[in-house]
Amino acid sequence: MTFEPSATPEQISARQQAFDNQPDPAMLVSREEIRAALLDRHTAATQDKLDSAHVAICGCGGLGSTIAVALTRIGVGHLHLIDFDRVDMTNLNRQQYFLKDLGQYKTEALRSNLRQINPFIDITIDTVKVTDENVPTLFENESIICEAFDVPENKTMLVNAVLENLPDKKLVSASGMAGFRSSNLVSTRRVSKNFYFCGDGETAPVPGAGLMAPRVGVVACHEANMVTRLILGEEDA
Template structure:
């Protein structure tokens, strides 16, 4: 989708046009690799039995920022077969300090930019997108067919909304959530725990952004990969945190 005129006030028209041209010029990844090549490489690392389970999994990712984009990259790299990306926001320059986007993506919808970037890793993963804001009223419609839901919002109120809605409306769906990842405190404070039968939580649970210690790529990445690892374990039948 084209960048709307004036969306990035600090960018010149030339910069905006150049970003759009770069976004549009990304090569078709299916001309670079075959499904057979990618699957053989994954099986070499994972074995066919493990890869078959990963291929069959359906994971929904709510939020495509620092957490969600990193989770999506990790799951794409291991060949999770079906991903559903949900976000309403666009990529801006302040996202690039921790999110899996590039300069060409600035101004694009995150769902569309992330889908395109994931295709450059594995174009044979089935990636579905919904560019909408999650509300109490659309949780079932958006996430009702997922095996696992990854909560990956930045805003605490949005996290609470999704967690409560899933626990109430989709109690049999497994949910992996995160909180407490800001700054540069020790990674050893980050953990994964099972809160209830189908609810898992990653992070230190307390560290919020503050001046000089905002959301930064290394620590956000640790928590995101903790979410991705818990999701992988659930797909492979491991339910303990």
């Protein structure tokens, strides 16, 4: 594990102990209880489609962690979390992590947190950096791919690699979510047959209006909702 330089040995030990000693969520609820609650809200026909869906989330930061929480809460059956980074203090203003997660790999921390929502979701993690070279094999088991990176160059790389190498996969991407401009500027549009874009497309972080939880969350939920629509057979944005 790594921690920010200001962390004391006592803090590091306390965080690790808190992370390691979370309650086993499978002891708190049964699969049948969770499914009954989901069926009550969604009906069996809808939930069966959600149960069988396979979704990859590339990047487990503000976008990706929020997308993952939303999809876990509605019972998407199979999630693939991909990120190489660790949780640090600057992430907590917008990402779905807690103080106990500081220093942990985001993939491992997010998987742990998602299991506290629904321990019966199938969650695969890859703690790797996505590259042009590994895209063709990294997503072979998923029909829907969410781009959730922070860095514009990484977004472009993934979009281009998926469109070139995996044209039959559904791709949901995002850009333009910084600051606190009106949420009404955020939209979802269908760029091409299998490519969808969420955000306002222009708002980049600037001093005083960086990446902030409310607006990042709006865009992330646009992505999660588009994923849900695709799972349920709705292909129009």
